[in-house]
Amino acid sequence: MERYRELADSISDVFFAMDRDLRYTYWNRASEELTGVSAKDAIGKSLYDLFPDIRGTKTEQTYLQVLTTRQPSSIVQQYQLRGENRTFEINAYPTHEGLSVFVKDITEHKLMEDELQKSSAQWGTTFDGIADPVCLLDAQNRIARCNRAMEKLAGKPSGEIIGRTCWEIVHGTTSPPEGCPVTQMMKTRRRESLELMIKGKWYHATADPILDEAGNIGSAVHIIADINEQKKAEAALKHSEQRLRAYIENAHDLIFTLDMSGRIASVNQAVCDATGYAAEEMLGKYPLEYIAPEHRNAVETVLRRILDGEDVPRLDVDALSRDGHRISLEVRGHALYDEGRIVGTFQIARDITEQKKAEETTRRQRDLLENTLNSITDAVFILHARDPPDAPTILECNEAACTLFGYGRAEMPDLILLDRYMPGKTGVEVCKILKGRAKTKNIPVLIFTASGSDLPDLVVQAGADGYFLKPFAPEDLLAEVKKRLEQARTRKSTNR
Secondary structure, eight states: OHHHHHHHHHSSSEEEEEETTOBEEEEOHHHHHHHSOOHHHHTTOBHHHHOGGGTTSHHHHHHHHHHHHOOOEEEEEEEEETTEEEEEEEEEEEOSSEEEEEEEEOHHHHHHHHHHHHHHHHHHHHHHHOSSOEEEEETTSBEEEEOHHHHHHHTSOHHHHTTSBHIIIIIOOSSOOTTOHHHHHHHHSSOEEEEEEETTEEEEEEEEEEEOTTSOEEEEEEEEEEOHHHHHHHHHHHHHHHHHHHHHHHOSSEEEEEETTSOEEEEOHHHHHHHOOOHHHHTTSOGGGGBOGGGHHHHHHHHHHHHTTOOEEEEEEEEEOTTSOEEEEEEEEEEEEETTEEEEEEEEEEEOHHHHHHHHHHHHHHHHHHHHHHHOSSOOEEEOTTSOTTSOOEEEEOHHHHHHTTOOGGGSOSOEEEESSOSSSOHHHHHHHHHHSTTTTTSOEEEEESOOTTHHHHHHHHTOSEEEESSOOHHHHHHHHHHHHHHHHHHHHHHO
16 A cells, blocks of 8 residues: 555646545645645545635536546646646546546646647638638648638538549549649649639649658648739730830831840831841841941930930931941930839931931022022012012022112121921021021021920030020020120121
């Protein structure tokens, strides 16, 4: 008997025995340590002597039940012990004398169990909160668990889904579809994916293996992501790109792009038709190779400005074709951006060769007319045909006419003011004409306008002496006119 007592005292769990009147007949060391009551003070006392608050509790009911039914029973109870909440597992067994009880402190285990349940609940909430259908598969590719999105896709509750294969549930077939990512994953032991149509909508299905310690597939995660809107957007973008590509290829204007190194990245058919070069001959080349030598510095400067993010409204240059003839171009360019970052340049050029030829022909004809008129000793006037006979507008006259009426060449206008936008021709176009004539090229010209960020470049190309932005104060314009007239007078004095 003493050996059994020593054995009972050596175990770490609380152990005590009671007779049929619930009086303690044994009380081991662990009982002493837990309760602070010695065996000497416990043995012979009743349950109610030591623990008066136990009446009416589940613990008392369990002890009485075991005494009555002679069947073991187990409960889990929480007690306040030394200011702490502790959880105990109480196992009561019937004996000849009454009953014996084992009490195990499972507080840490219960805390872990509660935390695990909490984590499981959180995981379940997260799992069901995923918008895409998700399944957890077992080693035989059967669905072990699915989220609510999967239930919605299948049109079935989870109870009718679990234990079956994905192809049975989603496709309604007895075998996997061609290219099934689940069966492919089982072969390759890595992630597999497939885009497929399900019930008239596009999905992207993936299967990811979960390997055990031996490297075998123990389970897998199967996700069926809805990509229908993405597919629609891709189709719309592709259609838009095709339309844009068709426009660029069939455009009469010359369209080309450059990469960040300044090399040609693409050209349309109009570029090839105008220059005589095939597209593959030009790709990767620097555009300066196709520009007239005298314009290369200007083009290089403009390209640097575009790559710095500046738009170039217009630049007139001459390009060289394969056979060496010149092509006059009016070029506009701006930077190409990708997610806010400059990745190249985009240029549109218009072939103005014939326009330039027509302008040159007109200039020569006017010079010829001017020289012819001045060779005539009689006074000659060219009048506007639509003006009334009694108030004609003099469009042109020769030097004999100036002499006859007392007006000499020196009495030509000292300064000309032009608005950028005028009926018939723009101020820029008129300025080009004036600067192209011998008798008016030295007259200062100012252009004024209400808008136009491109005006400074156009003013330089037209040969104007300056520009003014509206609205402006009259005194500012008067000061600018006086300054230009003084400069003109200084040039005349220097040239005499």
